[in-house]
Every structure is written in structure tokens, then in C-alpha cells.
Amino acid sequence: MAGNSDPLTPRAKLAVTAGKAVAAASRAAGRGSGSVIGGRVALKLDPDLLARLAQNLDCVLVSATNGKTTTTRLIAEALRAAGPVVSNALGANMPAGITSALAGGSDAKFGVIEVDEKYLSGVARDTDPKCIALLNLSRDQLDRAAETRMLAENWREGLAGSKAVIVANADDPLVVWAASSSPNVIWVAAGQMWKDDAWSCPSCGGVMQRPGDDWFCGECGFRRPTPSWALSGDHVIDPHGSAWPIHLQLPGRANKANAATSAAVAAVFGVPPQVALERMYQVQAVAGRYDVVRFQGRDLRLLLAKNPAGWLETFSLIDPPPTPVILSVNARAADGTDTSWLWDVDYTRLTGHPICVIGDRKLDLAVRLEVADQQFQVCENLDQAVAACPPGRIEVIANYTAFQDLRRRVGN
Template sequence: MPRLRRLRLAVATVLGDVAGWSSRRLRRGSGEVISGRITQLVAPDALQRRLDGRPVALISGTNGKSTTTAFLATAMRTRGPVATNDKGANMPTGILAAMGHAPPGSTAVLEVDEGYVPALLSAAAIDVLVLLNLSRDQLDRVAEVRKTADRWRQAIVASPATTVIANADDPAVVFGARAAPHPLWVAAGSSWRVDATSCPNCGARILFDGDNWQCTQCDLARPAPQWSIAEDGHLAIAGDDTVDLRVELAVPGRHNQTNAIMALAAATVLGIPMRAALDAMTSIRAIEGRYDYVWGKGSTARLYLSKNPAGWIEIIELLKRSPRRVLIVINAEIADGKDTSWLWDVPFELLRGRHVIASGRRCQDLAVRLFYAEVDVATEPDLDRALTVARADDCDVVANYTAFRDVRRALGVAR
């Protein structure tokens, strides 16, 4: 029987590889999802078998998954081979494809869609689970935030051996993560609190007071963080005065500093020395095109991905510091969520005084929102023309999920 299972897995892997190659050849996509689907169809236990016998870390949350995964994967490579889904296919089929040819004994560092955390926890023994944040995203196809948090909680209860590293500043994350026997709490911040006004445990109002928060009825409250980062980037670990590390990265923003300390905490749990892990993380300058510089020859553009209100708050903080013109590209495909009403939750008013070009398949929706935010906006539905206009000066380009892919293809920098 074991021999037959090995043969089935080998055949499934070959067939999956062929399907993935065909998808890329036909320019239908990167091939990860169809590869994983075929593999799973032939060998239903393939994911469990690919994950067994190796250290496994999962990273999940609404925002920051790809960046935190890249940080942790880079840190883990200081010890040896790493298998990771760095192309963003973060559902079980994509993860299975990424693990298809992982070297035996290599560490698996995997980005996981929020809705599939329970499935991964039940599929194999998971060493570390990193939970970043939870907020509204893809309104027409993703479960309500508190429902996702409750599913996390139930899955964590059933996985007591998994070390959970969680954001102490997000009430929904705390509700799910406190089911772990010994969660490691990180002060990773939460600038978006609209989805945290009521308690995910009892439904009562949550009261925020500076960095602290607590439910007004039950015992859900901000736990004391064990890891935190000062405004100047210095790392602090409760009970350890010997730590003298400053988080200085090549990618911008406070949110990336907090992503980095989440990854650093995970790397430490997995046995990587803090200094070596942090030094490795500083080498990252872009993550699948995010924060990358393009063009040159007289003008440059920096690329940003932002797909929901919580993510936009972080990006707007970066845009506020820049005098460059802004090109925003918005689509509403299945992967983006077809409901664009989230645009009205983004504080675009903070861009007043900047010239913005609106493009993408839902550029008119964006232009209306910017008009009411009193932002100077020009609409150009054709992405190639919009990029040509933007290229006249230095520019910040911000796009949501499929629009970001379109921008990179139009610029000739997509893999």
C-alpha cells in the first residue's frame, strides 16, 4: 500500500506539472492553481504528504501576507532550503503546487488565504501559525470578519501543538488566537478599526484607549504584547533587556516594520538567531513587484498594491510624504471582488492637492469617489495611455489585485 501511494503521488505530480506548464504556455496564468487541482484530483492526500516530515510555518491575514511570508522565507534560508508559494497562490491547490518539488526536509513557509487556515491546520502538523490582521475584503465573496475569526478559533483549539504568533492590536485576531495554549503576542498595530467596533465574542462595544482596547461587557481585551517595536525601529521583547536590534528595511512604511517583527518572531521560534534573520530581511527590496521602481531614463514610478480600505490607509501614509503624481488603477474582477463600494471607506481626502489619474476597468467608480473627496482627478480608461501620461513625471502607481497584474504586464516587468 505505501508503494502504491508513492506511485500515485509521483504520477499526480507529473500530471500537475504538465497542467501547469500548459497553462503558462497558453498564457492562461502562472499554472499553480490548475497544477494543484490536478495533483489533488489524482492523489487526494497529496497536501498532507507534501507537508509531513518538515517544519511548516503558515502566515495569514487580510493584509501583509505576501510581505511577511517573504520576510520569513528569506530568514529561514539562512539555515537551509525553503519551499514557499511566493507567486501568491495561497489556497490549498496553489500551496500544493508550490510544494510539488520541495527538497526533503526543507522548511515550508506558506502564505494562506484567511478562509483556508482551518483546512491547512487539519491537513498536517503545523509548527508556527502567524496571524496578522482581519478586515473587510472582497465584500461579495468573503465571509464576515467575525465568522473568519471564529473559524480560526475552532481550528486553533484543535491544533494545540501549533505555536500561534498573533497581532495583539486586532480584536478579531485576539479572539481567534487566544484559544492557543501559549500564544506569542506582537504589537503589530491596527490603523483600521472600523471592523473592530463590536466584540467578536459577545457583540458588545469595544472601547479603544490609545494602544489599548477592551470589550465593555466580556473579558476580551488587548493582551500584553511580548514583542513590540518603537517609533525609531528598535525592537523590544518583554523580559529581555539584552536585545539591541533596530528594524531598518529596504521596503517602506511602518506596516512593513511590523510585518518584519511578526516574521522575526516566527523565525526565532523556528530556531533562527534574531540578528541573522533580521539581516536577511533587510535584503528584500520588492515583493512580487510591490514597492519596485520602474522606468528610469528621466522619470521613475514606484509600484504599490492596495486592495481594501485597511491596506489603503497604510499606502496613503506613504503617498502623503511624496510630491509625485499618482496613478490609481482599479478593477473589479472575481479575484478583486466585484463590489467597489469599499472605495467610499478609503480616506482619499488625504490626497487633496495631488493630481491623480484614474484608470482600470472601474476607473469611473474611482473618479466619482475622488471627485467627492475634492481630489484633482483625470480619468483615462486605457491603461497603456494612462501609463504614458504618468510617465511624463515621477509617479506613484497604486493598483488593486488584478489591476496590479495588468500594470506589471503593461510595463513588461511581470514574471
């Protein structure tokens, strides 16, 4: 809990100093932010450093397959109404990156921390969070992550008996099952567009029934809990039934859902929905996502989509045909090297859009689009794709490292 005593031992202070020095050297060498390498060095010198840095903070952890970076940013903006915040805002979400971020927030009252799904239990153990937000679980990085039910199982075991308030999406059966081991859960009706990872009951393996927005297992009775917060159109409904308008600069239904969850989290810390939602309006882009940039005389909107659930949400927010679309897919280590997930994405939703395909795995994507009966051109790079697009703003959708490549090319 927040206090003023200095939690850092001399060893911990040495670890922080060394980590910052290594991070600065990495930045100077042009190797990125240096947060991960700096955090690794610091944790080598003091393995308990993350716990020490967190002990004077009221922490909230945010974990999910999709939306965690944006939701972390929205929660951080909301909590700034109540005091200084430290956050891993750029998405370095494993223990080294989190340690590095917290080391930079000496005057902070709150820690708002995005956590990779596979590390949630360990980070929760170290940081003793006041609140944990769980948004969704879906297939992602197939070569590296076990199937989604095993992730849910890890969450369920790791969060069992947790003192944290869990703010969880009532519309995702895997999240509900994972959160149900906790004694204190606030359920949010945030919606679930992608349902292909939740057709079987995580509790017994039976077939899920999905009438309307509801869901339940016909065999064991596991069912959707009653939410106390809900996204309803352009409003968040709070536990008293009051409707608060959502005004975001970020596009799409998924971000309204992120805002609803963020408002529920902010309320745990005493920030009222009206104040929380007003502060979220400040967020225009998150680590370059949703940015509109000028490139070769054209407006390009940069959109990140890393897995089938993310692509589905992204297709729902792009401008209608005939807006041109550039798709870029890589399969490097940070993306997951298995591109079979491309076959889970419904590319028929792009019918009517002129499409250009780039990226390391442009030919994998070309085959998938061919089967989906889409009209497209394969291009060598972004410059060639932009030149090939008909007039108007261009929507550019890319997965993780392809998105970083794009940002470098457009100077963003």
C-alpha cells in the same frame, strides 16, 4: 516534523508528476505560472497529497487580510539561515497552489506557506504546522467573504487545541479572539492602523474601548493581551527587552510590522532576531510590489492595495505632495465584484497630489474622489495617465487584477 524518509506513495508521485506536466503545459500556453491548475490535477489524483508533501517539513502558515504575501517572503528569507525553504512565494494561497509549491521543494527542511483566510483551518489540518502567524482581519471582497467576525470565528474553531505555536497580532481584537482558543500563543504588538472592523467586541458584541494603543471591552472584560514582542519605531523589541534594528528595503510602517512578526516566527525555529532581520534586508520587492520601473521616460513605483486597510497603509508611505498619483481599480472575480468598499477609504489623504484614474472601475472611483473633493483626471489607460502627470516620480496604486494589468503593460 523534518526527516529523511520518503513520504510519497507511488500514487502521490504520479500525482506530482502529472501536476508538474499540466503546469508546464499551462506556462507554455502563456496562461500564467500554471501552479493552480497543476495543483488541482495533482489533488484530484491524490486527495491526501498536501498532507503527504508536508509531513517531512517544519511548516509555518501565514494568514491575514493584508500583508501575508510580504510576511511569507520575509519569514522564508529568515528561515533560510537554518536550512532550505520551500514557499508559495507568488501568492497562490489556496490548497491547489500550496500543493503545487510544496511539490517543487523535495530537499526543503521548512515550508513557509501563505494561506487564504478562508482556507486556514483546512490547510492547518493537512500540514500539521509548527507555527501559524496571524496578522490582521479586515473587510475584503465584500461579494465573497462573509463579514470579518465570521472569519475570526472560523479561525477560532479551526485552531482550537492546535499544537502549533500561534504568533498573533495583539493589536487586532479579531485576531486575538481567534487565537485565544489555542494553548500556545506568542503575542506581537504589531499595530493596527485600520480600526473600522473592530469597534464591537468579537466575544460579546459590546463596544470596544480604545484608550491610546490599548483596547478592551467594557462589558465582558475581553482585552488586549500583554505582548512579548513589539514593533517600536525602527526596532523590534524581543521578549528579553532587547531592541533590534529593522533595516528593510521595503517601505512603510506596515512592512516594519510584518518584519516584527517574522522575527517572532523565526525565533520559534531557533533563528535569532539579529540574523532574521539581517536576512530580511535582501527583499527588495514582493511579486512586483514596491518595484520602481522605468516607463515612457518616467519612474513609476508600483503599489498594491486591495481593500480599505491596505489603501490606508499605502497612503501613509507615498511621497508627499505634489508627487503625482495614478489610481487603478478593477472589479473582476479575483478582486471581488463589489466596489462599495471604495466609500470606506479616506481619499482626503491624497489632497495636494495630482491624481489620474484608470482601470475597469475608473468611473466608480471618480465619483468617490468627487465626493472627497479631490482634483483628478479620468484617463483611458496607463500610457495616457503617465503622459498627463506632471514631472517627477509617479506613485501607482492598484488593486489586485489592476496591478497585474499594470505589470504586464510596463513589462515587469
